Amino acid sequence: MKILVVGSGGREHALAWKLLQSSRVNQVFCLPGNGGTAALKNCENLTLDADDFDAIATFTKQKNIALVVIGPELPLAAGLTDTLHEQGIAVFGPTQAGAQIESSKSWAKALMESAGIPTAKAATFTDAASATAYVKEQGAPIVVKADGLAAGKGVTVALTLEAALDAINEVFAGKFGPESQILIEEYLTGQEVSVLALTDGQTIRPLLPAQDHKPIGEGDTGPNTGGMGAYAPVPWVTESLLQQIKSDVLEPTLEALKSRQIDYRGVLYAGLIITPDGQPKVIEFNCRFGDPETQAVLPLLETPLADLLNACAEQKLAQMPKIEWKIGFAACVVMASGGYPGPYQKHYPITGLDEAEATGAVVFHAGTQLQEQTLITSGGRVLAVTAVGKTFEDALQKSYKALSPIQFQESYYRRDIGQRAQPNGT
Structure with a gap:
């Protein structure tokens, strides 16, 4: 079977890599993919416009693609699944209505409250003044969330009142897009x-x-x-x-x-x-x-x-029978561009990947692209280095060992991944 994976990040590289290990899969297309998916055997990156849903549907039917797997939240929230369903195409990924569980935090909170699902107490506001008044009344620590999609960056865990007020102002000033709502939640420990x-x-x-x-x-x-x-x-x-x-x-x-x-x-x-x-x-x-x-x-x-x-x-x-797993652990460390999640430079050459993978680890690409056969950085999160081990400590040690030969200018990674592996971790 042929499968189309929509997206360009490390998640999509991992999906394509794993799908190609299935005996039923003979080809994967990635839209648009990245430098890592470009190098996968039996995988092809596409130059279609990712926003042209009708063109994606046409390509899928022309190539007799059996399944479309949608990786990121943006096309799901924009209704790609709905368009493909209308054309009789099988999709892994919820419809636009279902994607609201991520695209609108206030919608998701209302769903949870109606179903009695345990969650933090929260209030929704449509202007900075009322949100500010509420936060001053509640005090800190407190959590401020942009209501819509923000690529994982729209949540501020404010340990001080000043930080909470700054976060409110940033949301309504448009830092994460034209937000009309904001969610203020109680701070939970654990x-x-x-x-x-x-x-x-x-x-x-x-x-x-x-x-x-x-x-x-x-x-x-x-x-x-x-x-x-x-x-x-x-x-x-x-x-x-x-x-x-x-x-x-x-x-x-x-x-x-x-x-x-x-x-x-x-x-x-x-x-x-x-x-x-x-x-x-x-x-x-x-x-x-x-x-x-x-x-x-x-x-x-x-x-x-x-x-x-x-x-x-x-x-x-x-x-389907019970899902089967390998015995052991996997650890993944992300290498990012210097400056991320703020402004960062792109187009730096990346070296050392062969040495990294020679250790047995897998290097998943996120913000990379091939430029005249040279792999360069193209995003904030550039690579994710994953290793498997019999124990948690073994997996983590292997991941960091594999990461050490990889180099690109202004690279950055955390050296304490796994620090909270124990129940009392902080």
């Missing part, structure tokens, strides 16, 4: 965990739990990013806790979507915090695979990915 679950709209199955590292700075300091590293599985997430997350969060959310006549086929990604008393609460939902969690989870997957995603698209997930 350990964060990401649970990505596959669903066909009727059945839902969680993948291995992962832990992301969103702040740019070591010790979880500085502004949020799209993610600076991840590992899976999370040692302190027991099978009983994962079952509780499934029964208290994932299944009620799917039922709430169904009650709104939303046919949700894709990933339901729950960003959770496990409170000190051991209870999971939802920080946010995403409507797609996480990045870089995907780069840590997929290397451990034994069940063919194509079979799972196809079963979701065809609403046959209940017929």
